[in-house]
Amino acid sequence: MATTRYKADLQIPLEELGLTRDEVLGMYRDMLMARAVSERLWILGRLGKVYFLVSCEGHEAAQIGSVYAMRRGHDIFIPYYRDLGVALAAGSPPLDIFLHALGKRADPYSAGRQLPGHYSRRDLNIVSGSSVVGTQIPHGVGTAYASRYRGEDAVTIVYFGEGATSKGDFHEALNFAGIHRLPVIFFCENNGWAISVPQTKQMVVQDVASKADGYGFPGLSVDGTDVLEVYRVTREAAARARQGQGPTLIEAKVFRFSSHSSNDDQTRYRTPEDLEGERAHDPVIRFQEQLLNSSVLDEVEDLQIREEVDRTLDEAMTQAEASPDPHPEDASGQVYSEG
């Protein structure tokens, strides 16, 4: 914390951003929380208690900044497997995530049926997803259609990685959304990798944002490690959507700090320099420095927040671990609406 890397951010223009200090600190706490939940999942993974995990480390600013730009409880969130931070910020507490990661009976997302990383809470407008990359993108177009059809001003935000932009689902969804100017935000978390496949083998263009051109609506690239910038851009897109001005494709350039998942080892395909280099772009540290440097936060408060996060997670983990496993016969049921 000795050097201040982000001088340009010295002042946080709360008013201009339309954010209160509490909200900004909420973002910070959620980023810390997302990071800490991820870290604890790795530990549970190594202990053999969690079979599988996909971490959000490096993506926190993109995930949490974008959620804060939406009207939580009103707008619709369609996350993908990496969106632990989206789930948290949209209102799903860490306990949910632990219950889910442990496959517990009380897992509110899927009752232990889905592989960890599949966030879903109907009461929070977080939509259930599959593990199939890209299939959720047309869903977001449909939910947006339905909101507008009923005359509601809810906006849908649907998340995916840059790998998902190669799929036909992406193309078909964006095409329709553009034609009908639907209230939907396509939010791409571009970390440059689809497991081991680098962006250069995934697409020719430099910016995923430029793909919006073919669909007739704006595409914006944003530094996905800058939570306030992500917030600003997403809020504008949401406002446009709410005013009937149609979709936006937002590309948040982020870094994938960990391997793709707990089954992967990225040192097999990434150079040590590459891996080392990206640590300089830690969105959590960046925001911390920004908050401290701009005096929105002081070091004592910072510590308090961190301790609170830790306490919350200690409790949540204990509670989750003590929670009962599914019964074998829980495998049946909920195949159809009746029975």
Place this chain on the structure above:
Amino acid sequence: MATTRYKADLQIPLEELGLTRDEVLGMYRDMLMARAVSERLWILGRLGKVYFLVSCEGHEAAQIGSVYAMRRGHDIFIPYYRDLGVALAAGSPPLDIFLHALGKRADPYSAGRQLPGHYSRRDLNIVSGSSVVGTQIPHGVGTAYASRYRGEDAVTIVYFGEGATSKGDFHEALNFAGIHRLPVIFFCENNGWAISVPQTKQMVVQDVASKADGYGFPGLSVDGTDVLEVYRVTREAAARARQGQGPTLIEAKVFRFSSHSSNDDQTRYRTPEDLEGERAHDPVIRFQEQLLNSSVLDEVEDLQIREEVDRTLDEAMTQAEASPDPHPEDASGQVYSEG
């Protein structure tokens, strides 16, 4: 023929185009032939002899100009159902088309198995297609990969309508072709309609050509009623491809003179003015005038060519109609390589 509408075309710069007079007259003959075959198919349709047809009327310049720009017998043609003119120009004589339209045993495309409009001759590098819109586009990427892999300089040209550009197959194919800079031409015959769905409900962009931007290679719009312009643009794309400079998306703006197919009635969804207006863009008349005005052709020769076309078709039709139907048991066989 009294008024000359295309004054700008008064001279045909044969040398600049790299075309001989014979080739230009070949194009003209093939355009007349394509039109005349279509017209006869409609007659056979009304007589109940042909169950189904998709006509190429209005698309002739795009189809035939593009084929002449390729090295026939060497390059690879992947047509779609509207490409009667592509099949003809690529070397499949009218007899083939009649045999196919009548579902005869001797149908060289499919032995009476496919619905009319499915051109395929392996000896001419015309690749068999399905009726599923868009699926052929990735095939063209694969054939191009194979040609380059073997160090051959064959170029693939794959055809489709503007409706097909909405499909995931289009997106996935162009994306890969761009990444690998493959020797393939994506040739879109944009007639503004996908059955009854107008372009405005199919996409936001004005030009299909602009969709190439997202894939990192050139997209060109060309007046698809101008056979020589189509020829020129396609030849340049083929040259680029052969030199390792990668794919091109060509959009030929054309008109669909007839209903989508023999099962359709476009007066249900198009205005009389619209239908009337497009007749002014007849590519066959346009080329005829151009040839006459530039004195590449005189009226006597023109008549000779037309008579020759008629004679050829009279013969082909008679021969095709006399050709035996498939046997019931021809339905089996050729499911697997053995048997």
Place this chain on the structure above:
Amino acid sequence: MAVKTVLEAVREGMAEEMERDDRVVILGEDVGIMGGAFRATEGFLARFGEERIIDMPLAETGIVGIAIGMAINGMLPIAEIQFADFIFSAYDQIVSEAAKFRYRSAGAYGCPIVVRAPWGAGVHGGLYHSQSIEVQFAHIPGLVVVAPSTPYDAKGLIKSSIRSEDPVIFLEHKRTYRLIKGEVPDGDFTVPLGQADVKREGSDITVVAYGLMVHYALEAAEVLDKEGVGVEVIDLRTLLPLDKETVLSSVKKTGKALIVYEDNLTLGYGAELSAILASEAFEYLDGPVMRVASPDIPSMPFHPSMEFNCLPNPEKIADALRTLAAY
């Protein structure tokens, strides 16, 4: 009551549901001004407006995927696939998404879409306008698969399908669209999902069929009747969930079963029926469980001489019935 075609019945059923519930919308290629390739939505655009009758870009993954999104946000979309043969590019959305939403969210999210698809052969449609696609869906728990054969059932079942909270694949046999006519009540009535219908009673042999084949089976049953053999014809109507009881109790009565379907034989729908009978009615069987189906070729060839050679017909069914009767 008026006599209507299957097509009219489907159209009427949809129109009534759209009047009744504005959550119902229709999306598909050419469903608007053109009224659909088969005219199932004729007049709907003028009646219900562009917001509810949506002409879609040519993209089946999108059509179904967007319908799914609508459904999970409170609407009751009907996605029309222009020909069943083109449903396969939407297969992932149907199987990975629609079918699994409820189960994977432990009941939180349902996915009440209806996917309508005109299927079947006998119209010289060639390889890609003739296919039977039912097993690819009837194998998938979470889906409901419906295949009516009569105008009455078509109207009653499309209404039940639209009202259902589960994803329904609604298969309309295109050869029956205008060919099959029958009495259909005006106004509201439903036929429950998941119930087979005994279309003809008989004591010697049970024939199980659906779609066009029901009519061929009934024709064959008439012929056999004259030969002194009593044939019971069961119209499954819903293929998933299967009404096993109706089939089992009929076969337990007759002791003999013939299953007729126009899909290719191997792993066609009749395979499951045979399997159920071979395991659950084994002691009642007085003869082999027979199947009449199309041969194992990739799809129907275009030329009628070949097509009709492949399709089951009343003669082939009657022959199989004679074999069973003589057993």
Place this chain on the structure above:
Amino acid sequence: MAVKTVLEAVREGMAEEMERDDRVVILGEDVGIMGGAFRATEGFLARFGEERIIDMPLAETGIVGIAIGMAINGMLPIAEIQFADFIFSAYDQIVSEAAKFRYRSAGAYGCPIVVRAPWGAGVHGGLYHSQSIEVQFAHIPGLVVVAPSTPYDAKGLIKSSIRSEDPVIFLEHKRTYRLIKGEVPDGDFTVPLGQADVKREGSDITVVAYGLMVHYALEAAEVLDKEGVGVEVIDLRTLLPLDKETVLSSVKKTGKALIVYEDNLTLGYGAELSAILASEAFEYLDGPVMRVASPDIPSMPFHPSMEFNCLPNPEKIADALRTLAAY
């Protein structure tokens, strides 16, 4: 001869074919530097180069569609689908295109692709990393569907598949990858497509299985052996075309049949086997044709307690065998 795993056998078979014939290339997600999600192509990039080991964008329609294009232009591509569960977005290309090329062109164009897909449950993969996908392909004439259970068969069959002029869906059970070891000759040998293998002889009951279930069936057979019941275990190896003769002659000998598969019961692969037996071996059957399969739920739930409750296992198989033996 050395002892190898199923995974090593597949890898070795592919490597040998790539050495033998430079028309063979591999395309898929992460097949390059990473060597594939399961390491089936480990070391291949260095050995065969970027032109032959192609890391694909995340797009299964494209992967299979482009492989088809390569195949019709003289290559022998192997398309790797990272998990079988993700094959459905390529379903249209496989079923509408690969399977129908030869038939629709009356033999002019073949489509010699191999689509490899790791399938099956038992690895806590949850809904989308556990599925059985065989029937969706085994129903389609024009395709060859292969599902080996042992390292020997895996190597011999992958080689035959690559050399085949027909499109092959090659299903590798991911639970067997490292679990199942066995003797595999170094160097060239093939196992013919379309031939089942009697993995164990017995005279009282026939069990038909494939993939992981073969091993469970063999375990159950050992148990029954101790109880005095002779169980014959047939490993189908190829699901389409089916080796009907081997199955029929075994069941004609034993008079009793149990079919085991881990897919959900309804319209699973065993349905067709039951149907064939119920029609073609009816007179030889001394008991009902039984099936042990997973329940009709959309896919395997994640938590092991639920997953293991759903999957067939040696105990469930032994129980069914006892029922049949007592019949």
